[in-house]
Amino acid sequence: MEIEQLEKVASQVRRDIVRMVHGCQSGHPGGSLGCTELFVALYFERLKLKEQDGKPVFDMNGTDEDIFFLSNGHISPVWYSVLARRGYFPVEELATFRKLDSRLQGHPTTHEHLEGIRIASGSLGQGLSVALGAAQAKKLNGDKGLVYVLMGDGEQQEGQVWEAVTFAPHAQVDNLIAFIDLNGQQIDGPTVKVMNNRDLGKKYEAFGWEVISIEEGNDMAAVLKGLYEAKSRLGHGRPILVLLHTGMGFGVDFMMGSHKWHGVAPNDEQLAAALGQLEESLGDY
Amino acid sequence: MKKYTFTEKKDTRSGFGAGMHVLGQQNPNVVALCADLVGSLKLEPFIKENPDRFIQCGISEANMIGMSAGLTIGGKIPFATTFANFATGRVYDQIRQSVAYSNKNVKICASHAGLTLGEDGATHQILEDIGMMKMLPGMTVINPCDFNQTKAATIAIAEYEGPVYLRFGRPVIPIFTDADQKFEIGKAWMVNEGTDVSIFATGHMVWEAIQAGELLEAEGINAEIINIHTIKPLDEEAILKSVEKTGCVVSAEEHNRIGGLGDSIAQVLVKHRLAPQEYVAVDDSFGESGTPAQLMEKYGLTAKHIVEAAKRAIARK
Numbered sequence: 307m308e309i310e311q312l313e314k315v316a317s318q319v320r321r322d323i324v325r326m327v328h329g330c331q332s333g334h335p336g337g338s339l340g341c342t343e344l345f346v347a348l349y350f351e352r353l354k355l356k357e358q359d360g361k362p363v364f365d366m367n368g369t370d371e372d373i374f375f376l377s378n379g380h381i382s383p384v385w386y387s388v389l390a391r392r393g394y395f396p397v398e399e400l401a402t403f404r405k406l407d408s409r410l411q412g413h414p415t416t417h418e419h420l421e422g423i424r425i426a427s428g429s430l431g432q433g434l435s436v437a438l439g440a441a442q443a444k445k446l447n448g449d450k451g452l453v454y455v456l457m458g459d460g461e462q463q464e465g466q467v468w469e470a471v472t473f474a475p476h477a478q479v480d481n482l483i484a485f486i487d488l489n490g491q492q493i494d495g496p497t498v499k500v501m502n503n504r505d506l507g508k509k510y511e512a513f514g515w516e517v518i519s520i521e522e523g524n525d526m527a528a529v530l531k532g533l534y535e536a537k538s539r540l541g542h543g544r545p546i547l548v549l550l551h552t553g554m555g556f557g558v559d560f561m562m563g564s565h566k567w568h569g570v571a572p573n574d575e576q577l578a579a580a581l582g583q584l585e586e587s588l589g590d591y
Numbered sequence: 592m593k594k595y596t597f598t599e600k601k602d603t604r605s606g607f608g609a610g611m612h613v614l615g616q617q618n619p620n621v622v623a624l625c626a627d628l629v630g631s632l633k634l635e636p637f638i639k640e641n642p643d644r645f646i647q648c649g650i651s652e653a654n655m656i657g658m659s660a661g662l663t664i665g666g667k668i669p670f671a672t673t674f675a676n677f678a679t680g681r682v683y684d685q686i687r688q689s690v691a692y693s694n695k696n697v698k699i700c701a702s703h704a705g706l707t708l709g710e711d712g713a714t715h716q717i718l719e720d721i722g723m724m725k726m727l728p729g730m731t732v733i734n735p736c737d738f739n740q741t742k743a744a745t746i747a748i749a750e751y752e753g754p755v756y757l758r759f760g761r762p763v764i765p766i767f768t769d770a771d772q773k774f775e776i777g778k779a780w781m782v783n784e785g786t787d788v789s790i791f792a793t794g795h796m797v798w799e800a801i802q803a804g805e806l807l808e809a810e811g812i813n814a815e816i817i818n819i820h821t822i823k824p825l826d827e828e829a830i831l832k833s834v835e836k837t838g839c840v841v842s843a844e845e846h847n848r849i850g851g852l853g854d855s856i857a858q859v860l861v862k863h864r865l866a867p868q869e870y871v872a873v874d875d876s877f878g879e880s881g882t883p884a885q886l887m888e889k890y891g892l893t894a895k896h897i898v899e900a901a902k903r904a905i906a907r908k
Contacts, residue, residue: 367666416693424664426693429684435654436689439661439669442646446622447665466685469651473658477646 314587322387328577330404336567338384340552345388347529361393364421377433378458379413389422397591431464441482456485460492474545475514489554491565510547523552592808593783597765604702606738608633610745615641626673659697660689675701676717691727705845707762707883716878722850724756725823732823734758736797743774762883779829785815789833796843803897839904840868848872867907869900
């Protein structure tokens with residue numbers, strides 16, 4: 307896909323995010339908006355996915371395809387929107403987000419058999435371990451598919467993350483790319499104030515990871531380039547970490563750069579203001 | 592009373608190791624994970640023959656559980672192994688979210704459960720693990736009684752699709768079940784048919800129950816002894832059938848009386864057929880250092896205690 311087309315998808319995904327969160331008056335718009343370019347670039351361009359007649363076919367085992375895990379499950383709106391827009395399930399289902407009897411639970415689950423989801427996430431710190439398991443299964447199976455996992459920067463405060471960070475280079479898991487969404491915010495405020503993670507890149511390097519950085523995580527071209535570079539470094543005995551610098555709430559001016567929109571839904575007026583800034587490129591659900 | 596004899600004593604954890612050895616040869620999808628306790632879990636034969644299917648996790652149990660969940664995505668059957676304390680309490684949230692709620696085909700295999708871990712003391716003697724695991728929707732909970740049953744259970748759970756908690760231990764105890772048995776998940780084993788009291792026992796307490804049965808017989812009491820190796824799903828039919836006949840119950844387990852086998856049985860009785868029940872279990876306390884035999888005596892988990900409980904239950908009929 308051309309960059310211009312990907313950007314159009316991203317704009318629609320952002321509309322979906324704010325509409326979904328508004329529709330149930332709960333959920334997490336900030337981190338979702340900030341990671342939109344990454345999800346669109348992965349699912350519409352970089353991930354090798356199993357397809358039939360141009361539509362993805364979901365296989366829980368992900369045999370011979372790339373697998374993506376979301377560790378910071380609270381940014382489910384962006385994932386649900388991208389999965390639906392990519393064709394995993396009908397876009398109309400986005401309207402059920404966080405409502406009773408929905409497959410689109412507040413945090414992603416496999417419990418409702420939603421296509422595209424392979425593990426429940428939400429309780430933080432577990433996704434990298436799961437991704438490591440899936441990556442090792444691929445190696446045992448002689449499967450050339452890759453494993454991607456996204457974590458939050460606040461999530462790096464969980465101890466389990468560092469168990470996994472220690473394990474990955476030790477076991478030479480080099481078919482895995484991990485991202486940290488560096489938006490600098492968590493629920494109680496800026497990450498540097500709540501619990502300063504300091505130099506995450508240097509820490510991962512010290513543990514034996516190869517670390518690259520995408521400075522403009524909300525620039526589609528920069529994200530595509532960074533993903534290409536990350537992939538090119540695989541297969542040399544080291545896992546890859548991508549530090550993805552994003553702006554929380556990116557794309558909606560009054561939501562940008564503040565932890566206040568971590569887990570707050572817009573009211574009717576705010577929704578209208580947000581939608582006014584986002585092109586309806588693919589048609590609302 | 593049916594006669595049970597033995598020629599050999601072994602630990603149930605060695606039964607697990609023997610089962611893993613067989614699985615290593617029979618099932619190419621079985622992967623073993625361990626958190627720095629390979630010797631304690633008796634995994635050496637598996638690792639020697641299948642080095643590529645063993646993952647040493649180091650002292651990182653949370654990562655081990657998460658990786659096990661991930662390995663199932665790709666069709667592997669991970670056996671995550673460590674001491675029962677570190678396999679449950681330490682990683683409850685990881686098991687809850689990544690294994691149970693995600694319905695992953697992970698086998699959590701836990702040694703050194705209960706008081707019989709012995710001298711290491713209460714930090715390692717978990718007595719709450721059955722409760723924690725059985726409360727998770729979809730989790731199967733198994734506590735086999737000797738070497739042979741543990742080996743058979745280990746092989747059986749690889750064939751079963753879904754999360755399983757398999758609990759076993761460290762002490763050397765008599766081998767009294769068949770070497771070539773077929774283990775059926777959720778199907779209670781009739782150890783001895785009787786008419787006066789139903790003794791439902793799990794794990795190491797089954798041998799104690801057999802000895803109790805002999806002591807009771809000497810006093811003219813005819814005890815029915817049933818081995819509940821699968822605590823969840825519980826064989827309610829076997830329990831009710833037995834209670835219909837005997838009218839009173841003793842539950843015996845190396846676990847806290849709160850949340851274990853006894854409570855599972857009590858739920859069945861409350862719902863379907865009220866009957867007096869006596870618990871042989873640890874009375875809501877932590878353990879302490881000591882030899883396994885000393886601890887079982889002090890905390891009331893011997894054949895003698897089962898005999899006393901049986902008499903109390905009969906008196907309440």
